[in-house]
Amino acid sequence: MDQWFLILVSISISISISGLLKLIFNRYFINKKSARHKLPPSPQSIPVISNFLWLGRISPSNIHSTLNPLHAKFGPILTIYFGFRPVIFIADRFLAHMALVQNGAVFASRPPASATQRVASSNQRNNAAINFLVAEMGWDPKVWEDPMAFKPERFLNHENGITKEFDITGSRQIKMMPFGAGRRICPGYQLAMLHLEYYVANLIWRSEWKAVDGNGVDLSEKTGRTAVMKNPLQVHLSPR
Numbered sequence: 001m002d003q004w005f006l007i008l009v010s011i012s013i014s015i016s017i018s019g020l021l022k023l024i025f026n027r028y029f030i031n032k033k034s035a036r037h038k039l040p041p042s043p044q045s046i047p048v049i050s051n052f053l054w055l056g057r058i059s060p061s062n063i064h065s066t067l068n069p070l071h072a073k074f075g076p077i078l079t080i081y082f083g084f085r086p087v088i089f090i091a092d093r094f095l096a097h098m099a100l101v102q103n104g105a106v107f108a109s110r111p112p113a114s115a116t117q118r119v120a121s122s123n124q125r126n127n128a129a130i131n132f133l134v135a136e137m138g139w140d141p142k143v144w145e146d147p148m149a150f151k152p153e154r155f156l157n158h159e160n161g162i163t164k165e166f167d168i169t170g171s172r173q174i175k176m177m178p179f180g181a182g183r184r185i186c187p188g189y190q191l192a193m194l195h196l197e198y199y200v201a202n203l204i205w206r207s208e209w210k211a212v213d214g215n216g217v218d219l220s221e222k223t224g225r226t227a228v229m230k231n232p233l234q235v236h237l238s239p240r
C-alpha cells in the first residue's frame, strides 16, 4: 500500500514539474522567439519572478507613475508580462487611432473584465491584452493648451466661421477618448452626453453656486479607485 502511494506521489510530482517546465520553456524560448518581431518592446526582467511582480506593481492608483518612465524609455507602445500573459500599453493617440479606428475590425474583441482592464479601455488580440492609456492622451500638452485648466471653450471647433461641436468619437483623429473609439465605442455616448449636459445645466439654472472660502475651484485630482478631487469642492448653494 505504502509503495503504491509513493509511486503515485512520484508520478504526480513528475507530471507537475514537467508541466511547469514546459510552460516556462514555451514562454521564454518558443513564444519569445516567434513573438520577437511581433510584440512591442518589453522591459528586461528576471524570468518568472518579475512577471508576477508586475501584477502587484501596476494598480489603478499608480499606473501612471509606473508606466510613464517605461514609456519614456521604450516609446509610446510597450509590452509587460503579467504572469505569462503579455499586456500591451498604448499611450499615443495616433497609435490608438490606427488600432481602434483604422484597424477596428482586428481589435474589436474584448477579454472578460478584470481590475487592470477597467483602468482603461482594453482589447484582446489572441492572448495579448491591449490597454489604451486614455488619461495620458487627454492630458497631452501638444494637443491641449494648458491641459489641466478648466476651459470648456476648447471643445468648440471653428471651421470657416462655423462653430462645430468637438468630435468626441475620434473618427478622424483622437484627441481624447472618454467613450473609447472605433467599432466598440460606447453605444450610449450620445445619451450620456445629453444626460450630462442636462444634469449640469439644471444644477446651474436652479441654484446659485458660491465657493465656501470665496476662492475658485481647485481642479487638481488624486487617484484612488477612480480619479477624485484632491481638495473636494465646498459650496454654498442657494435657490435662484
Ligand code: HEM
Residues within 6 Å of the ligand: 110, 121, 122, 178, 179, 180, 181, 183, 184, 185, 186, 187, 188, 189, 191, 192, 193
Ligand atoms: C459618461 C457616461 C459614460 C461613459 C464615460 C462611458 C464610457 C464607456 C467606455 C470607455 C466604454 C468602453 C469602450 C471600449 O471598450 O473601447 C463603454 C462601453 C459601453 N457602454 Fe458606455 N459610457 C457611458 C455611458 C453609457 C450609457 C448611458 C450606456 C447605455 C445606455 C452605455 C453603454 C455601454 C455599452 C453597452 C458598452 C459596451 C460596448 C461594447 O463592448 O461593444 N454607456 N462605455
